[in-house]
Amino acid sequence: MLSRRTLVKAGAVSAMAGAMTGLVGARAAARPAGQQAPNILFILADDLGFADLGCFGRDDIATPALDALAAGGVALHRSYANSSVCSPTRLALMTGRYQYRFPAGLDEPLGVHPELGLADSVVTLPDLLKRAGYATSLVGKWHLGGLPDHGPRKSGYDRFFGIYQGGADYFEHGMTIRGRFQHDLWENETEIHRTGYLTDLIADGCVAELGRLRDAGRPFLLSAHFTAPHWPWEGPADEEVAKTIRDSFHYDGGSNAVYAAMVESLDRGVARLLAALDANGQADNTIVIFTSDNGGERFSKVWPLRGMKGELLEGGIRVPTLLRWPGRVKAGTRSDLVNITMDWVPTLLAAAGVPQADWPALDGRNLLPDLTAGATGEPRPLFWRHKAQDQRAAMDGDLKYLAMSGHEFLFDIAADPREVANLKTVRPADFERLKAAFAAWDADMLPYLPSTFSYELRGNGHLAGY
Structure with missing residues (x-):
């Protein structure tokens, strides 16, 4: 269970992060x-x-x-x-x-x-x-x-x-x-x-x-x-x-x-x-x-x-x-x-x-x-993360950085919506830029809880969890 101190601290970090962010694009x-x-x-x-x-x-x-x-x-x-x-x-x-x-x-x-x-x-x-x-x-x-x-x-x-x-x-x-x-x-x-x-x-x-x-x-x-x-x-x-x-x-x-x-x-x-x-x-x-x-x-x-x-x-x-x-x-x-x-x-x-x-x-x-x-x-950057398979993503325009199961990718989702052509080595500057942008954004978010409920794929391809 989470302690009251943990929750109060997490809430304080959240409030501070929100104040720093301000009205993005509003x-x-x-x-x-x-x-x-x-x-x-x-x-x-x-x-x-x-x-x-x-x-x-x-x-x-x-x-x-x-x-x-x-x-x-x-x-x-x-x-x-x-x-x-x-x-x-x-x-x-x-x-x-x-x-x-x-x-x-x-x-x-x-x-x-x-x-x-x-x-x-x-x-x-x-x-x-x-x-x-x-x-x-x-x-x-x-x-x-x-x-x-x-x-x-x-x-x-x-x-x-x-x-x-x-x-x-x-x-x-x-x-x-x-x-x-x-x-x-x-x-x-x-x-x-x-x-x-x-x-x-x-x-x-x-x-x-x-x-x-x-x-x-x-x-x-x-x-x-x-x-x-x-x-x-x-x-x-x-x-x-x-x-x-x-x-x-x-x-x-x-x-x-x-x-x-x-x-x-x-x-x-x-x-x-x-x-x-x-x-x-x-x-x-x-x-x-x-x-x-x-x-x-x-x-x-x-x-x-x-x-x-x-x-x-x-x-x-x-x-x-x-x-x-x-x-x-x-x-x-x-x-x-x-x-x-x-x-x-x-x-x-x-x-x-x-x-x-x-x-x-x-x-x-x-x-x-x-x-x-x-x-x-x-265009403006957007970010996602998901604890299962250590997934991370950053998008800016049509370019998308994705990390998943220990692998990293750069996709042009307009030209390649199925995300199969990895441009990581073809466009290294864009790859590093989006990877760094994700890291900067992630540093402003709360860390995962030690026992965060996560999704894992079962053998039948179904996601375990809600």
Whole structure:
């Protein structure tokens, strides 16, 4: 267990690092006076592969709602998750900062350090929007620390419906680990019981929340964090199969057909949310964002990329991202604007008209000027690390430094998206530059905890862990 002294010290280092970093690339674009603040619907999938949507290249899974969302806005093909695993990315989404500034962001330590989580003293996106007059709700997966010390309503959300942990059985709404079942479905801080497929229950909760928010008369942030298509591998028709699963990690299950059913169920859920926006008269003034918390796993498609969840190859960190904002972002467009999860905090603060003087220190960049202009933005360095296989990565423009399992690489990911041509000896100056940039960035982050929960590949190619 971590001592109180260790946690306090780590928090102090985090605060100092944040103060030194400042507002990296945060170009404010305040909302004009008198213009109505936009609503925000942020839809987050779980472990969805880069090419798992029709509009990103998948032809054996039907995703008509998400394809229509792309047709109504912009599809971002150079979107990156802050991490190749779940909760670190979610922490970056809440804070607009590199997750390694916080003890809870150190590569899924929540599995072995239950005392960790997103502290209520940390200023979050829902905190800031709430101060600006927004109603804030989270429906779906939290995964940033459990009760009684952590939770959505301690970090800026007015209302919560969903699960606290990293995953849940789609029918039993809890996890079975080593033969012990723990139920995990909540409304705010009250445990509740519902009957139904979890993806449908999350969609139900979002539709109900959109109706309540319509009547509230305030702009809103609704975070719709689906668990699909995260394991266990259960489609809507698999309730009887689910009863035979002895452990929620379910390494020996699933199929392409089951995965397709899970993704298609997610798409139907998104369709219901978009239809509710239309029926409520909210669509024209709502920013809708759809993305994933990390790259795909097991049955996902990532072509033309390589890699998967838990790896810093492109397939583990590049995610499909869609954005629709009627009248502000040109419909039916594709963009190669490089962006990362933490960028959504300054971007949405700017869209909501929150003055930059009221922003905390952020590592993310405000994407709004580039999104509204259809520009690809100026290059800037981005960094990742992952304890498993001692992975390290630094990206600047199209060049990417990668260290993995004791080997080092330099890739041009525009010319070589599958990361197979190592340019380390061809462009030695660029290799050394990016390697040094990673080392400088890493020195400003918290070190790994001695017992940080890490991902390791099992013999069957499945990642062990959350």
